Every structure is written in structure tokens, then in C-alpha cells.
Amino acid sequence: MNRSRILSLTLVFLFVAAGCGQKPGVAPPLAGGLPEGATVNAQGEVVDSSGEVIGTVDDLAGTTGGDLTGATGTTGSGTTGSSTTTGSGTTGSSNTPTGSGTGSNQPSGSESPAPSGPEPSGGDATGVTNDLIKIGSHAPLTGAAPVPSDSAQKGADIYWKWLEHNKESVNGRRVEAILKNDNYNPSQAVAVCKEMVEKDKVFLLSGLAGTDQIQACARYAASVGVPYLSAGVTTNGLDGLPNYFATTMTYADQAPMLADYIINKLGGADEKSGMLRFETPNFEDAHQAFIGAMQDKGAPVAYDRAVPKQAGSTEAQTVVQEMKTAGIENVFVLTSPVWFLQVLQAAKTQQYTPQWVGIGITMTFDTVATVGCRNGTLDKSKFFAPFPAWVDSDKYDPEYRQAVHAIYPDNNPQKRDGDDFVWLGYASSKGLASMLALPGKDLTRERFVYFLERARNLKTGILPPNSFTPDDHFGADQVHVNEAQCSVDNRWHTIQSFVSDF
Amino acid sequence: MRTAIVTGALVALIAAILFMGAGDPTGPNSYVVIGLSQGAVYGLVAIGLVLVYKGSRVFNFLQGEFGTLGAFAVFLMVQQWKVGLPYWACALIALAAVTIIGIGFERIVVRPLLNAPRITVLVATIATALFAIAMELLVFRPEPKILPPMVDSLFGKKGFEILSFTLEPQRFLIVLVLAGLAIGLGYFFSRTDLGLAVLATSQDPFATRVVGIGVERMSRFIWASAAFLGALAGILYVPLTGALTPGAMTTGILIPAFTAAVIGGMTSLPGAFVGGLTVGLVQSLSNWAANHYTLGDRLLQDIIKGAPDVALTLALLIVLLARPQGLLGKEA
Numbered sequence: 122m123n124r125s126r127i128l129s130l131t132l133v134f135l136f137v138a139a140g141c142g143q144k145p146g147v148a149p150p151l152a153g154g155l156p157e158g159a160t161v162n163a164q165g166e167v168v169d170s171s172g173e174v175i176g177t178v179d180d181l182a183g184t185t186g187g188d189l190t191g192a193t194g195t196t197g198s199g200t201t202g203s204s205t206t207t208g209s210g211t212t213g214s215s216n217t218p219t220g221s222g223t224g225s226n227q228p229s230g231s232e233s234p235a236p237s238g239p240e241p242s243g244g245d246a247t248g249v250t251n252d253l254i255k256i257g258s259h260a261p262l263t264g265a266a267p268v269p270s271d272s273a274q275k276g277a278d279i280y281w282k283w284l285e286h287n288k289e290s291v292n293g294r295r296v297e298a299i300l301k302n303d304n305y306n307p308s309q310a311v312a313v314c315k316e317m318v319e320k321d322k323v324f325l326l327s328g329l330a331g332t333d334q335i336q337a338c339a340r341y342a343a344s345v346g347v348p349y350l351s352a353g354v355t356t357n358g359l360d361g362l363p364n365y366f367a368t369t370m371t372y373a374d375q376a377p378m379l380a381d382y383i384i385n386k387l388g389g390a391d392e393k394s395g396m397l398r399f400e401t402p403n404f405e406d407a408h409q410a411f412i413g414a415m416q417d418k419g420a421p422v423a424y425d426r427a428v429p430k431q432a433g434s435t436e437a438q439t440v441v442q443e444m445k446t447a448g449i450e451n452v453f454v455l456t457s458p459v460w461f462l463q464v465l466q467a468a469k470t471q472q473y474t475p476q477w478v479g480i481g482i483t484m485t486f487d488t489v490a491t492v493g494c495r496n497g498t499l500d501k502s503k504f505f506a507p508f509p510a511w512v513d514s515d516k517y518d519p520e521y522r523q524a525v526h527a528i529y530p531d532n533n534p535q536k537r538d539g540d541d542f543v544w545l546g547y548a549s550s551k552g553l554a555s556m557l558a559l560p561g562k563d564l565t566r567e568r569f570v571y572f573l574e575r576a577r578n579l580k581t582g583i584l585p586p587n588s589f590t591p592d593d594h595f596g597a598d599q600v601h602v603n604e605a606q607c608s609v610d611n612r613w614h615t616i617q618s619f620v621s622d623f
Numbered sequence: 624m625r626t627a628i629v630t631g632a633l634v635a636l637i638a639a640i641l642f643m644g645a646g647d648p649t650g651p652n653s654y655v656v657i658g659l660s661q662g663a664v665y666g667l668v669a670i671g672l673v674l675v676y677k678g679s680r681v682f683n684f685l686q687g688e689f690g691t692l693g694a695f696a697v698f699l700m701v702q703q704w705k706v707g708l709p710y711w712a713c714a715l716i717a718l719a720a721v722t723i724i725g726i727g728f729e730r731i732v733v734r735p736l737l738n739a740p741r742i743t744v745l746v747a748t749i750a751t752a753l754f755a756i757a758m759e760l761l762v763f764r765p766e767p768k769i770l771p772p773m774v775d776s777l778f779g780k781k782g783f784e785i786l787s788f789t790l791e792p793q794r795f796l797i798v799l800v801l802a803g804l805a806i807g808l809g810y811f812f813s814r815t816d817l818g819l820a821v822l823a824t825s826q827d828p829f830a831t832r833v834v835g836i837g838v839e840r841m842s843r844f845i846w847a848s849a850a851f852l853g854a855l856a857g858i859l860y861v862p863l864t865g866a867l868t869p870g871a872m873t874t875g876i877l878i879p880a881f882t883a884a885v886i887g888g889m890t891s892l893p894g895a896f897v898g899g900l901t902v903g904l905v906q907s908l909s910n911w912a913a914n915h916y917t918l919g920d921r922l923l924q925d926i927i928k929g930a931p932d933v934a935l936t937l938a939l940l941i942v943l944l945a946r947p948q949g950l951l952g953k954e955a
Contacts, residue, residue, distance in 0.1 A: 263765045263869070270765070400928055425922075426914060429929040433875045434864055435661045435903065436931070439910040442653050442788060459866060462767055466865030470782070470791050488766040495769050496865050 244565030245346065248324030254296045254557060254564065257317030259310055259338060260329035261483075262302035268329065268486070268542055274300050275529055275539065276546020280554065283524040283547075291557045292564065298550070299323060303334045305457070310334035311341045318347055324566065327351060327553070329545075330482045332372070332403045339365045348569055350553065352482050352507055353595055355403040360595075364570055367595045368552060368587055369507035372407035372455065375480040375600060379505060380414035381623040382602070383451050387476055387503075395424030395449040397440055397464070399432075399456045407480070411453060424449045428456070437463035445473040454479045458489045465497020477502035485603045487511060487541045487612045494607035501607075505600040507584055508548050509615040511541035516615075517583045521547050541613075548583035555579050585619060626893050629950045633897060640908070641786070653788035654911040655904065660790055662903020663798040664860045668872070668880035669887065669895035670804055671852035676889045677812070678821045678845035680741050685728065685748040686880070687873030688755040689850045690857025693721045694867055695763060697858055698770050710773050718854050725850020729843050737828075737842065752873055759869035767866030773859065797859050804852070805896035812892065821845060879906070882935060886942050888952020897950055902935060909934035 248255040258277055262270040277298040285295055299321050303310035310331070317323045326342050328335035328351035335351045336358050342349035343362040353367035353374070370378075383389035396411055398404050408425075415422045424447050428436045441464060444452060452475045454461055461484065468474065477499065483489070485506040493499030514521045524547065525539040539547075556579065557564065559572035574594070579587040587596035602617035637655055644650030668686060675683040696717035700706045706713065732751060736744050775781060777792035784790075812818040823831045824841040832838050857872050864871065879902050887898025913923045913930035927933055942950060 263760055268765070427924055427928075429932060431932070433879075434664075435657065435906045436910060437865075438657045438661070439654060439907055442657065443911075443914060446648055446653075446787075459767060459868060462865040464865075466863065471789050492767045492769055492866050 241565070241567040241571050242563065244567030246324075246565045248322050249294070249564050252294055254291060254294050255299065255321065255323045256296060256325050256327065256553070257299045257301070257314070257321060257323035258327045258329060259301050259303040259313050259317075259334065261305035261331050261334065263304050268483075269540075270302070272540050272542035273329070273546065276543040277550070278546075279524055279528050279539070279543055280547045280550030282528045283520075284554070286524075286527055291554055292562050294564075296550075296554070296557070303328075303331065303338070305331050305334065307333045307337035310338045314338040314341050318342070318345055324348075324564075325350065325569070327549070329549070333401060335359075336403055346566060348566055348573075350556070353597060355406055356595070357403050357406055362594070364566070365594055366573060366589060367597070368549075369482075369585060369597045370505075370600055371595060372404065372480055373410045374595070374598070375505050376407045376411035376453075377414035378600065378621075378623060379453060379478060379480055380411055380418060382503070382505075383415075383453075383478060384418050384420060385623045387451060387478070389451045389476075390418070390420050392420075392450040393423040393448050394420060394451040394453070395426065395444055395447070396422055396453045397424075397426050397428070397444075397456060398454075399430050399460075400427040401430060404455050407455060423447060424452075428460075430457070432456075432460050434463055434467075436460075437467045440464060441467040441471050441473055444475065445471055449475055451476045451478060454484070455481070458483050458486070462489065462492050462497065465493045465499055468498045469496065474498045478504065480505040480600075482507060482545075485510070485541075485613050490605045490607075490613050491611045494605060494611040499605045499607060502605045503616070504603050504605075504613075506603045506613075506615075507597070507600065508541075508545050509583065509601045509618060510603050510613040511539075511544045512610070512612050513615045514538075514544050517618075518548075518551075518581075548581055551581045552579065552584050552587065555581070626891075626897075626951055629897055630893075633900065637904070648787065649915065651908055651911050651915075652786040654907045656785050656788040656790065658904035658907030659900055660794045660798065660903070661907065662883070662900035663794075663801045664856065664876060664899070665880045665883040665902050666801045666896045666899020667797060667804070667856040667859070668853065668876050669884040669899050670801070670808065670892055671849045671856070672880060672884045673887075673889060673892055673895045674808070674852065675845060675849045676884070677892075678825050679733070679744070679842065680825055681744045681748065682881070683748050683849060684745065684873075684877070685752045685755070686849060686853045687877035688752045688870070689721055689725060689853025690860070690872035690876070691759060691870060692724060692755065693717045693854030693857040694770055694861035694871065695759060696720050696854075698763075698768055698867055701771070702769065710771075714773060714858050717858060718851055721854035722847050722851045725846045725848075725853075726843055728850070729846035733842060733846060734839060737838070756870040756873065763869060765869060767868050770862045770867045772862040791863060793859060794863055800855070800859065801896060801899070805893050808892045817844070879903075879935075882939055884949075886939060886949055888949025890953060891949065891951035894949055894951030901938065901950075905934050905938045906931045 260268050260273050262268055262273060277300040281296040281298060284290060299317055301313035301317060303313055310328075310333075314326055317326060325348040326338060327349065328338055330352065332354040335354050339349045339351065339359055339362055343364050346364060348364045348366070349362075350366045350368055353369045353371035356371055356373060359365050359367070383394055394415060396408065398408055412422050412425065424444055426440055426443065428440065437460065454464070454477055456464075465477075475498075479502075481504065485504050485508075487510075490499060493502075509517050521544060522538050525543060526537070529539065529543075531537050556573055556576070557569070559576055560568035574589050574591045576596075577588045579596075585597040585599035589596045599619045599621045601615050602620060603613040604616045606612065606614045637659075640651055640655055644652040644655075668690065671686045671689070672683055675681055675686070697710075697713050700708065700713040700716065701710060708716075728751060732747050733744060736747060772791065772793040774792045774796055777783075777795055780792065782789040782791060783795055812822060820831070820836045821841050821844065823834075823836060824838050828838045831841070853872075856876075860876070861867050861871055864875065880899070883898035883902040884895050885898070886901055887894025887896070909931045913927065916923050918926055924930055946952075
């Protein structure tokens with residue numbers, strides 16, 4: 122076969138492949154992300170504001186970059202393309218990943234795993250009965266990154282109650298969620314995890330936020346063979362734990378992305394950038410990753426500052442003075458939210474208004490934006506987050522508000538739609554539901570770990586999709602970008618979604 | 624005499640630091656201002672601690688919560704209920720309310736323990752502080768609240784630019800209040816009958832009772848004054864921290880304030896003032912030094928983790944080794 126015939130055949134193949142992969146009239150508007158006013162319905166279809174189906178989630182998946190909302194807060198597609206809302210149907214879909222659903226409805230989409238090796242049968246089914254799965258969570262309901270306890274409890278419960286409300290279950294079982302306060306303290310985290318394992322007899326544990334607490338509790342869980350899921354925080358002490366799974370990107374993985382973001386999106390190549398962090402070994406991987414990435418991009422960090430976890434107002438004023446004197450224009454903050462608020466207050470007093478950026482979970486709670494906007498210089502700050510902003514929840518899962526209205530009816534307009542803690546709890550539970558369904562009716566800790574290690578592309582449409590392997594328990598590679606919009610409503614707004622590259 | 628010497632030494636030290644840092648934008652001068660302004664807050668809380676210690680020989684772990692409760696009381700009136708009163712009026716009501724709480728604490732907890740070992744009263748203050756924090760969590764929930772400052776401008780200025788550092792009017796007010804309190808309370812305990820009666824009660828309650836001084840009345844006065852001073856510190860300081868959270872003054876201020884009181888001398892009110900400023904200065908300057916000086920090619924902050932805490936511990940050790948009763952302390 123001569124060269125020209127090979128070339129011709131290749132071109133024909135490419136045209137055919139391109140034609141098969143696109144639906145006329147659909148691909149162009151969705152290639153850059155979710156269009157303005159569009160949402161994803163329970164069937165995984167993308168519908169516009171008039172309710173007309175304009176595509177499917179598959180048309181959105183796989184692309185990267187792009188904006189959900191512009192700087193002015195209006196929606197629109199970005200210049201670099203974007204993967205946006207993926208996954209789907211909270212209810213009604215029967216997208217059972219492992220074929221053992223026994224008639225249950227699975228809440229999220231996923232690709233069928235391809236099990237390798239012997240599938241375990243039986244095992245430890247503590248916390249599982251014929252009609253119930255008991256799970257335990259810990260969160261800082263008090264301490265330096267407080268989550269309101271009533272909202273946190275609602276968040277822990279809402280999705281499971283919503284399933285019951287719709288006469289649905291996880292393979293015939295309802296789920297009971299127990300939530301305990303770790304006080305943003307690793308010792309207390311281990312104590313409450315131990316209590317949930319030994320006294321409450323939970324099937325698995327999960328951690329909402331707080332690096333040191335998650336690490337401490339995950340290590341305890343590993344020592345007693347209990348599956349443990351959390352947001353990705355650090356690999357330090359967690360990498361290699363057989364029962365640990367991170368459902369969002371770790372700080373160390375996000376840090377180089379943040380460096381890209383500063384350089385490519387914020388124009389930081391010619392500006393002075395700095396990093397402000399708490400002095401804990403669990404932030405060291407993220408610290409090194411960020412410093413290295415900035416160095417590689419030819420924009421070495423000009424200010425690298427560690428402060429003790431007990432830092433107070435003195436340290437806040439000191440670092441602000443240092444950064445102002447050094448002319449730092451972009452500041453990556455990796456501290457507790459409460460101390461960050463002190464820094465913002467000090468920055469306001471000193472008329473210091475850098476571009477604040479960061480990663481994490483608790484930083485993007487709306488209470489931080491509300492206080493930071495009014496008392497500090499948070500406006501236009503941009504933070505990576507595993508979950509989209511609460512105000513944008515309708516764009517990702519309209520059923521969330523329906524669930525809140527049905528499960529926690531409240532006539533108070535400010536409480537009617539829940540809050541970001543409820544929203545995060547809903548999203549996390551939705552993801553967990555799809556994971557709990559993987560082993561089918563025969564749910565044991567061993568089978569849960571086995572199937573989760575082989576799960577591919579578990580989607581909620583809210584949190585980043587998860588794919589795990591037996592060697593890699595860190596399952597996410599995408600983030601949302603949330604921006605504090607003080608001039609709009611003192612809340613976080615999502616300006617980019619499901620992004621893995623800048 | 625000792626007060627003059629110690630104060631003079633502190634002023635000379637500050638002057639030397641300022642002289643060395645003159646003209647250097649990355650030098651320590653603005654950090655001296657940060658340290659002194661923060662030290663004033665420590666001093667304000669330390670004065671309350673010293674007052675209780677002078678009067679009853681008890682380390683009062685509830686002092687921070689008097690401040691937090693005062694701040695929450697103002698928050699309720701100004702932000703939540705929006706009662707329509709001027710801020711200063713709300714602050715006065717809050718001060719009165721916390722003072723009544725202090726009197727209640729004395730009547731319910733301290734009075735029954737009047738003849739108990741002092742360690743028992745100390746534990747009671749800890750327990751009550753934890754109870755107060757729990758109540759704050761229950762009522763106000765843990766998320767940060769906004770408490771605006773009492774004064775936006777002072778002497779017609781919205782900020783005082785001192786050595787390249789902008790001092791908020793309210794922080795300036797704290798310094799003035801602290802200085803006034805140190806002088807006023809110093810006079811009270813050394814020159815007035817009531818002040819002397821308080822001291823006499825702490826030294827020998829039995830003898831005090833014999834000469835006709837009501838020990839219970841003195842105890843009530845001490846705790847009411849401590850609560851008032853604690854609330855004053857909280858109302859003035861919390862708006863400067865960026866957020867009001869349950870236990871804010873206990874978790875953020877109480878330990879440095881205790882350190883200040885010990886450095887200054889647990890029985891000396893001017894000592895609390897000097898100790899507060901010393902702690903603030905040590906913290907701020909060690910923060911600056913840790914990020915300014917290197918050892919080899921590494922910054923000190925990378926070698927000495929928690930440099931401010933290390934420096935403060937060293938300062939405390941040096942003072943206690945040289946003068947166990949503190950810089951200005953003496954037997955009451």
C-alpha cells in the first residue's frame with residue numbers, strides 16, 4: 122500500500138470518526154461547557170432554559186477548561202473549552218454499575234468496572250443489615266474551621282432521606298448517617314471515629330474537612346479494617362492505606378494546577394506571588410508542589426511564609442505587613458478559614474488588596490465569603506473547590522432544591538434552599554450512594570473496597586468524577602473554581618467547572 | 624522605683640530597635656508598632672487576671688470568656704436585634720450585663736468555695752469557661768460573625784500611620800484605655816481605702832473580717848471588676864480580629880495574657896501593662912526575625928518551627944529565672 126493511499130484512508134477514517142462522534146447542532150454549543158441557563162436533567166440530558174433537550178452529558182465530558190460564569194457573573198462558555206456538568210439523575214435512573222442492583226435505582230452514572238483478580242465473597246458486614254447501612258462521618262462542628270452543626274446534620278441526612286422520600290434505596294437498603302464533631306482536632310477526630318466504629322458499629326467512615334483530622338482518622342480506620350472516604354487533602358500518611366479513598370483532588374495535586382492558574386489565567390508570570398501556610402507536615406507536599414511548579418514556570422515564589430496553627434492577630438498583622446512591603450500581588454493561602462479572616466481584616470486596615478487564591482473545602486464555605494467580604498479584602502478571590510457554589514446548585518443538580526423543600530420545608534426565604542453545608546452533604550452522599558451500590562446486595566467491607574478499587578468514572582454531576590485502581594486510591598483529577606463576589610451577594614460563585622488543566 | 628527602671632528599660636529597648644531599623648522598609652520598625660498595639664490587648668486582659676489574683680489568689684481562666692460574652696452581647700444588640708441604640712450605648716449595656724454575670728459567678732461559684740483550696744476555685748473557673756463556650760456555641764452557632772468596630776475615627780482620623788503601619792482608631796483607643804486603667808488601678812490599690820481593703824482580704828481574710836471589712840463584699844467587688852475589665856477588652860478587641868466566634872477571647876488571647884501577667888508579676892497592675900507590651904513585642908519581632916534572617920541558606924522560620932512561641936517561652940524563662948515574682952511583682 123503506497124503512502125498516498127494510506128493517507129487517503131486515514132483522512133476518510135478521521136472524517137467518519139468525527140461524524141460519528143458529533144451530533145449535528147449539538148456539539149458546537151456544548152463543546153465549550155454548559156450554555157447559559159442550561160441544566161442537566163435526571164436522564165443525563167442537557168436541556169436549555171426552555172426545557173428543550175440540546176444534548177447529553179457525554180457531549181460535555183472529556184473537554185477541559187472554560188468558564189461557567191464570567192467575571193460579571195453571567196454564564197457563558199469559556200475561551201479554552203470546558204468540561205462542565207457531568208453525571209446525572211439523582212432518581213429514576215437505573216444505571217447500576219455492577220449489575221447487581223436487584224432492582225434499585227442508582228443515583229449516579231458510572232462506567233462498569235472491569236474487575237480483575239478474584240472477587241471476594243462474604244466478609245465483614247458490620248453496620249449492614251437486610252434493610253439498613255449505617256455510615257459515620259466526622260466534621261469540625263467547632264474549632265478553627267467550624268461547620269454549623271444543624272446544617273451539617275441536614276447535609277449528612279438529606280440525600281438518604283430524599284431517596285426514602287422517593288421510595289428508593291441502595292440495593293434495597295436505606296442508609297443511616299451518623300455525624301460527630303472532631304473539633305478541628307486530630308485527637309478528637311480519632312476518638313469520635315473509634316466511637317463510631319466500636320459503639321455505633323458503622324460500616325464505613327468519612328471525613329468532611331480538615332487535613333490533620335482526616336489523616337488521623339484514616340490511619341485509625343486502616344488499623345481496624347474499616348473503609349474510610351474523604352475529600353483529598355494530603356498523601357502524607359494516607360498513600361498506601363488499603364481502605365482509604367480520596368474522592369477529590371489532594372492539595373498537592375491541586376497546587377501545580379493553581380500555579381498554572383496564576384500564570385495562565387491571572388497573568389502572574391510578571392507579578393510577585395507568595396504562599397501563606399500553616400506549619401503542619403500535612404501541608405508540606407502541597408507547599409513543595411506549589412513552590413516547584415512556580416519555579417518551573419519561571420515565576421519563583423517571592424514570599425514563602427509558614428505560621429503556627431495557633432497563629433493569631435499578631436501573626437496576621439505581621440504577614441500582611443511583610444507581603445505589603447514585599448509587593449506580593451498573588452497570595453496562595455493554605456490556612457484555617459478563621460485565621461484567614463484575621464489576615465483579611467488586617468489587609469483591609471493596611472489597604473492591601475492582593476489577588477487571594479487557594480485550594481480546599483472550608484475556605485469556599487459561604488460564611489467565609491460573607492465575613493471576608495464585609496471585613497476584609499476577599500472580593501474576586503479565586504479558590505479551587507471540589508464542589509460548585511451553593512448559589513449555582515441548580516446548574517448542577519436541580520433536584521437538590523426539590524430535596525431540601527421536600528425534606529426540610531422552611532418558610533424562611535433565607536433558609537428555604539438550605540445552605541452550602543447542606544449542598545455539600547447532598548453531593549457527597551450522592552457520590553457515596555453510587556459507591557455503596559457497587560458490590561450489589563452482598564455488601565461487605567472487603568467487597569466494597571474491591572469494587573471501589575475498580576470503579577471508573579463515577580459521576581454525581583456535582584463533585585468531580587472518580588476513578589480508582591487497586592494502586593491508586595486518589596480518584597479525582599478535576600476541580601471547580603469559585604470566586605468571591607462581594608459586589609453581588611457576598612457569596613462564592615462558580616466560574617469554572619470540572620477543570621483539570623489551565 | 625522598680626516600675627520606672629523596668630519601663631525605662633523597655634522604652635530604651637524599643638528606641639534601640641527603632642534606631643537600628645530606621646530607613647529600612649523591611650526592617651523591624653513597623654513590627655514594633657504591631658507588637659505594641661497587640662501587646663496592649665494582652666495587657667488589658669492581663670489587668671483583669673492580676674486584679675483577681677491580687678484579690679483572691681486565683682488564676683482566673685474565665686477572664687477570656689467575660690470578653691467573649693461582652694462581644695456577643697454587643698453583637699446581639701447591634702447586628703442581630705438592631706435595637707437602634709448608638710453603639711456606645713450598646714457597649715455600656717453589654718458591660719453592665721457582663722458585670723452582673725461576674726457578680727452572679729462570684730455568688731454561685733466562688734462564694735461557696737471561699738474557704739476551699741485555691742486550686743478548687745481555679746478548676747471552677749475553667750469549668751465555667753468551658754460551660755460559657757458551650758453555651759455560646761449553642762446560642763450563636765460556630766460560624767464567624769461580624770462585629771463592627773466601636774469607633775471608625777479618632778481625633779478626626781480614620782487611621783494613624785505610624786512607622787509605615789496603619790493603626791486602626793479602635794486599636795489606638797485600646798492603647799489609651801490600657802494606659803488609663805494601669806494608672807487608675809495602680810492608684811486605686813495603693814491610695815484608696817477600698818483598694819487597700821481588697822488587698823487585705825487577699826492576704827488574710829480572717830484578720831480582715833476582724834477589723835470589720837466584709838470579705839464577701841470585697842470578693843463580689845473583685846469579680847465584678849474583673850468581669851467589667853474582661854468585657855471591656857472583648858468589646859474593644861474582637862472587632863479588630865475579623866470575626867467573632869465562640870470562645871474567641873479564650874482561645875486567642877487568654878494564654879498570651881497569662882504570660883503577660885506572669886512576666887509583669889501576678890500582683891502588679893503596671894506589671895500587667897508592661898508584661899502585655901513585652902509579650903506583644905516578643906511575638907511580633909520574633910515573627911519578623913524568623914522571616915528576615917537566615918542560617919546558611921534557610922530562613923529561620925524553616926529551622927525553628929513556631930519561632931514566636933519559642934521566643935516567648937525563652938523570654939518567660941529568662942524573666943522567671945532572673946526574678947521569679949515577675950518584672951514588677953511583689954508580695955501584695
